[in-house]
Amino acid sequence: MDLPFPDLATRPRAEGGLVMALPKGRILKQLSPLLARAGLEPEPDFTSESSRKLRFTTNHPNLDLIRVRSFDVATFVAFGAAQIGVCGADVLMEHDFPEIYAPLDLRIGACRVSVAEPAEMVAGEDPSRWSTVTVATKYPRIAARHFAARGIQAEVVHLNGAMELAPAMGLSRLIVDLVQTGATLAANGLVETEVIAPVTSRLIVNRTALKTEPEAIGAWIARLRAALDG
Numbered sequence: 001m002d003l004p005f006p007d008l009a010t011r012p013r014a015e016g017g018l019v020m021a022l023p024k025g026r027i028l029k030q031l032s033p034l035l036a037r038a039g040l041e042p043e044p045d046f047t048s049e050s051s052r053k054l055r056f057t058t059n060h061p062n063l064d065l066i067r068v069r070s071f072d073v074a075t076f077v078a079f080g081a082a083q084i085g086v087c088g089a090d091v092l093m094e095h096d097f098p099e100i101y102a103p104l105d106l107r108i109g110a111c112r113v114s115v116a117e118p119a120e121m122v123a124g125e126d127p128s129r130w131s132t133v134t135v136a137t138k139y140p141r142i143a144a145r146h147f148a149a150r151g152i153q154a155e156v157v158h159l160n161g162a163m164e165l166a167p168a169m170g171l172s173r174l175i176v177d178l179v180q181t182g183a184t185l186a187a188n189g190l191v192e193t194e195v196i197a198p199v200t201s202r203l204i205v206n207r208t209a210l211k212t213e214p215e216a217i218g219a220w221i222a223r224l225r226a227a228l229d230g
């Protein structure tokens with residue numbers, strides 16, 4: 001029987017085949033209709049909750065998908081392990097990889113990176129008088145850069161989630177985190193005091209790969225641009 005998507009291990013790799021790295025989670029949900037409009041159909045396992053696979057074939061014999069964490073998408077693309085990918089502008093700001101070119105704003109995953117602090121502290125203090133401040137965040141470089149630009153030294157506590165707990169637990173005075181509706185901040189007694197940057201998801205490309213395979217990668221940029229405009 002002919003399988004529509006033969007197993008990767010036995011499938012001969014086409015010369016010049018591309019790998020696209022996609023994040024799991026919320027971005028992938030919003031991205032799926034856009035990929036479909038761009039004519040990209042992953043093998044059925046890609047959307048299966050039970051599949052443990054991480055690399056998938058598509059209806060394009062020269063394109064495979066890998067599914068990784070959002071932060072890791074940028075790492076795979078920066079090092080050329082994947083040639084193309086999708087991740088949030090927050091991740092790009094944090095890593096600041098020179099090898100990554102971000103040609104398209106995909107207009108999904110809209111939120112912002114913001115500073116927040118406990119509501120009861122907002123009224124009492126003048127931030128312009130701070131020289132150091134403790135900040136809990138998943139974004140140590142963004143936080144350090146932001147406060148350094150204001151002449152404040154940030155002592156950063158690096159967390160991977162649940163930053164909103166940190167001030168109440170005595171771990172930090174402030175947090176730097178993503179905010180969309182503000183519901184998570186409100187539920188944890190925090191107030192957004194400053195927006196550092198707006199965030200949307202971006203199509204990203206490895207610069208060297210773009211030079212060596214301009215047609216194949218350019219075609220994907222064009223398909224996704226058309227899908228966005230259509």
Ligand SMILES: Nc1ncnc2c1ncn2[C@@H]1O[C@H](COP(=O)(O)OP(=O)(O)OP(=O)(O)O)[C@@H](O)[C@H]1O
Nearest residue numbers: 024025026027069070088089090109110111178180
């Ligand atoms: N509340 C939000 N609203 C809109 N976009 C968001 C929101 N939270 C995160 N994002 C975007 O989605 C990306 C991935 O989000 P997040 O880091 O929360 O990952 P996740 O989907 O929870 O998976 P994981 O933490 O396991 O990588 C972020 O980098 C950001 O660009």
Ligand SMILES: O=P(O)(O)OC[C@H]1O[C@H](OP(=O)(O)OP(=O)(O)O)[C@H](O)[C@@H]1O
Nearest residue numbers: 161162177178179180181182183184185
């Ligand atoms: O302003 P809101 O609409 O409440 O969204 C903001 C929340 O969304 C993200 O968390 P997520 O749900 O991805 O959980 P995480 O802590 O695992 O990243 C982010 O880290 C905030 O906690």
